[in-house]
Amino acid sequence: MEFISVKDVVKEYETAVALRGVDMDVEKGRWVSIVGPSGSGKSTLLNIIGGLDSPTKGSVFIDGVDLGSLSEDAMARFRRENIGFVFQQSHLVPYLTSVENVMLAQYFHSITDEAEAVEALNRVGLGHRLHHRPSQLSGGEQQRVCIARALINSPKILLADEPTGNLDRENTRLILELLKKLHSEEHFTIILVTHDPFVSKWAERLLTMEDGRIIKDEPLYC
Amino acid sequence: MSLFIVEAVVIGFKEALKLALVWLVFSAFLLEQNRQKLIIPFYWGVFLTFLLSLVSFFIHPDLFVKDVFARLIGYTFFVFFIGSVAALYQSSGVRLFRFRLNDTILRPVVLLLTVFYFLPDIVGSSLFIRELSLMKESYAPVYVSALTGFVVTLAAVVAVAGRFRRTLGKFFGIAQFLLxxxxxxxxxxxxKGFAELSLIPSVERGVIKFVHDVVHQTFVFLMVPDHPLLRVTVWNFIGILFSSSFALWIVLLVVLTPPVMFLYRSFTARIPEPEGVLTGAEKRKIKASIKRDRLRKAVPVAFFVCIILVSWFSGRGEQVSRFYNPKPKPVVEDKGVVIIPLTDPAMDLMDGKLHKFSLLRGEDTVVIIVIKKPDGKLAVCLDACEICPPEGYGQIEDNVVCIYCRTPIPIETLGQKGGCNPIPLKATMTDRDIRIDVSEIDRLWQDVRAGKTKEIVK
Known part of the structure; x- marks a missing residue:
């Protein structure tokens, strides 16, 4: 069985249809980029895979677990232990320092361990910014804190929704290099949504969406 | 509904509630330990207990046997409490025992412990019910008590069958279960039905007696004739050592120290680092589950600490206001005899309260005390002992207390001669009154007045 398996997923809202029967399989440890124009259903699909939203029809399996069969509590637990999220906006708690923001993720997962949080920030190159608040960090640094926060609980999947959307080219490259390094070390699965061709090319596989459907599925060699 | 029936209902309810609660927690504990089969010897133990209590109901055991069963309740508490302390010590990380008993050994152990745990209460209660039925001259209290017990147990078991037990089991290790x-x-x-719903007064009495004996034995060891030598002011200070308050604090200290230390350790002890090749998140998850388990296991301990505190202090609150020292009623000699009626419009000697009567003998006023003992007989004594100056006695619940030296004397021991007990008087009982020879009163009072008894002590 595939690590991530999306079967005939439909998502309908009152006034619109976001996904019109999406099928997709992802092997463990792969980096997949999803591209497409605005409104094509990329973020909706990502949210459904991450258990943040539920499909109107169809099912999603992650490592053999049918997300539709999980209760709200079990879903939250599953998310906490298996999935890391990075969004376009950093969503860091503004009055906590970098290390405290990472420790917050540890707290909701199990218990805090400051040494481990410091180590995680060192790995993303922020060892000198441990006790700075988000407002004292640049956009690229904030996003690196987000990556440290997303990976601190050793998730099996990293879901990234436009992680470099607010960054300049130099910072984008830095973030992608960091992700590539961590991915090669820890072998977690990445699904990254973007509409930037520069970003999508870092993946091993590229899915193109349009009008709620996957219209192209191609391997990438970088 | 008569008082006998109400009392039978209360006893049936209380015993059934205890049985249902123990069943609930034990079955939850076994479920968590995955040892559900051990509930079978528990059921056999309960069955055997009821069988033995039926036997005791019909063989009319004597006072000695009854006393043994009453004492067994205290010993059972002690055994299980010591067991829980040892298990708490073990569960806090110190390896006292390194073996794990298998089910073959545990089956007879569970059966025997079940009988040991329930037998004193059930036999005690059934004997009490038997006395109620003898007093009422009907088996109604027996039927009512048995029916109440059966209905309450059944209702409790049905109400919680299958529910809560999985969750409840997570809160109970062996230490918590024994506690x-x-x-x-x-x-x-x-x-004793309404009169004594808990063991707390007995435990306190035991401690008071122990401290009292230690104080006096110390004086004996030092060859100091304490009672004749020391004045009442001094005794007021020494008496603090065997007052209820002191016993309260001693007992609280002894009973609460182990669970409080366990709680302290639960919250402060370092969580060991998980072994093996694990990611940081996996290690934290294991540590979190250890921490969660520690907190869960601390909940019942904290709960019991609160319950014990509340029960003890509520008992204390009642006690403070219950020192009873009635004003003596004058009685007169009639042809060499003092006659005290069992009842009159203002008094009932069988009400369990201390009654005092004063008799003028020359320049002296001799005071006589009368009180009903737990066995239903009346104790008649001088309001003085062989040791202290004749300041007399007051009453606190099940004790009479020497006003001079603060020594509490259990009411059931009144009538025994010597020590701190009030000097017993020979009296004749009729179904209407008590008759005491004045010559007997004069003889004993002269001894008190002349300090003869104190000379003997010296």
């Missing part, structure tokens, strides 16, 4: 058993015994171990 639960000892607390149930402590709070519901009394067998």
């Amino acid at each position: 639960f058993l000892s607390v149930v015994k402590l709070l519901g171990g009394g067998i």
